[in-house]
Amino acid sequence: MADVQVPEHKERKERNAYLSSRVKETTFREWVVANQIGISMTTLAMLLALHNLYPSLRPYTAPFFQLSYYDESTNSYVQGWDDVYFVFSAAVALTGIRAIAIEWVMQPIARASGLKRKNATRIAEQGWMAMYYGFIWMVGLYLWKTSYYWGDFAAMWSQWPARPLSGMMKWYLLVELAFLMQQIFVIHVEERRKDHVQMLSHHIITSALLGSAYIYAMYNVSNVVLCLMDIVDVLLPVGEHRTSCSKEAPTNVLPQTAKILKYLKYETACNIGFGLFMATWFLTRHLIYPVVCWSVYHQLPLNLTYGCYTGSTSEFISAEPPNSFAYMLGPYFSLDNPICFNPTLKWMFLGLLLIIEGLSVLWFSMIVRVAYGVICGGNAEDSRSDEEDEAEVENQPVHSSVHLAAKDATAETVEGEHAPGLDRRRSNGTASVRARGRGRVPFDQSDRKALLGRIGCEKPT
Template identity: 25%
Template sequence: MTDSESTGWPNLTVVGSLLEREYAFALGLTCCIPALRYVLHTLVYQPVARQVLCSHVFTKTGSVPAKVQRLVDKSCESLWKLTVYATLLALGLYALHDQAYLTDTTEFWKGWPSQNIPAKVKLYYGVEGAFYTASVFMLLFWEERRKDFHAMMLHHVATSSLIAASYFFSYARVGSIVMLLHDPSDVFLEGAKLCNYADWDLPATTLFAALLVSWLGLRLVLLPWVVHSCLFEVQEVLGYLPRYNRAMSAVLCLLIVLHIYWFSMIARIAWDKITTGSASDSREDED
């Protein structure tokens, strides 16, 4: 057994490479993301949202109420997130579709910690890490604060920390699967919110149903399955428990707790829709 295997630390050469190249790329991308969002917000999202929402409200009421601007702002936020999550989902599917550990969790640990990480997986990691790191600052200084602000902040901090730590400690196979499990639900969520803002009932209901199913299946069934591999299967494959394995498993468990919290909110909205014929997202209320 090598020193890196017995201690759970990655090879120092690999660490140096990460600090100088992969992390530098992610940091640079983090700085560029708010600027990209500003350009898209100004040139694309605002004009589209105003045209769709203002024309819709004017047709419906004969005037444009003051609250439309707030609706435009929320729509721009969802348009941005939909753009990012759809891009991340496409990138994740491209990066992982041919990886053996996509369907076999024992492949998470074979050859650990000296595992080959394809360039496309490194790119996926860098883009995901940059987005969630930038999201911490955009949530603080840009986005409208909703009732679950603190939960969202905790989620973004935990996610960005987990992405950085998992890459540093050679858990890229586990981390990339965890990221892929999160992206589809976010696409459905932002799509449903946009349709709801525009009063497109059928598409909103369809996307909301897809959100409910994907959230339950991916985040509350498959994600715990990955955590189980981190806690137990790793010892069966390697014969020992890598250093900091429990710490990263604990962060994953924290994410599952947050997902249960958000799923309860989603289920409540679905129940209200079924029983009353209408529903509203309590997150949209201001503190």
């Protein structure tokens, strides 16, 4: 009898050892992710308390809560270093709002709709991105539609280097910059994606471009470029662009709005959303956006006189800037410093714009490739799946007779000719094996091929 109970006892010990190995101390990154609401709200509450309880500190705390450098005579604003404080507080506020929207509003709604925990988290993240981009895009579109450069890209340069801007334009540009800062924070503290380097590069380049354009009083082109980018991000957050509403396609390959529709099982609406997304992406990022780049290259020199101007009054000083790079940094330190523009600066701005376009082409090629595979009848293979999935495949131990899983993972047994827990699909006399969720078979390619051979399946194509 004792001999009969040994395998069960051994299996229990293996399971306990495996579960114990999964228990680890919470890292600082995990603590930050779990306490985003508390950290952000506490930081803002402390600043607000200092602002209200100590009137002598208000000149220092006010820039965190309101726009700075207001000119009553012209009812407009200019730039300055105090804008950095507003960007910081806006980034902190966006972090807290995002966490509240996801954890307290959208996740409960998604779970109440019958979605499992992981899918509920995904749809909550997509819902927040759609909410933010939808709102900020409408603000930007309103500013563009009511401007003098609506429908005329050449007019974007006609009033440069006039520094004053409206309160709404200033708020819009600073919030967009704060959101980019917050996104850099998010991609470092949350689970890393395979395209982490591309996303980090995109956010850094866009932040540098937007910040420099703000300092150099190029609000108009900033407004146009942001509108062209944000309308796509309403349908697809840049960090999540994946395609296909196919039932067999991973849900993480769906565009923003289409992904939400798929989670809610609106397959037809999902397909329509995906088609709208691709058309919008191509129109804005590969047709209109290059026209903006052409305007920087061709129309800017025709409508903007190269040379240096006074920082405060925008009066022309000289046709040639000093023979050093110091003139480029002058506007960053003081509004009173001369602001200059020449072919070197034009190519620097244009180069950053073209890098962003190059990243868009790279991402769109991935989307088209996956969409083409689905149209041709193949399974959508996500070329940008989360690294967390890959990490789970690599880190989970393999047992010859039993695969142990923790809590939300499904236990899978691979023994002899049987593999319970695997999702088997047979078509035309062949079979393919696909592991679901966190319970996927954690073999490398050689082990996976050997496993498929043992259970009589060919490697899926």
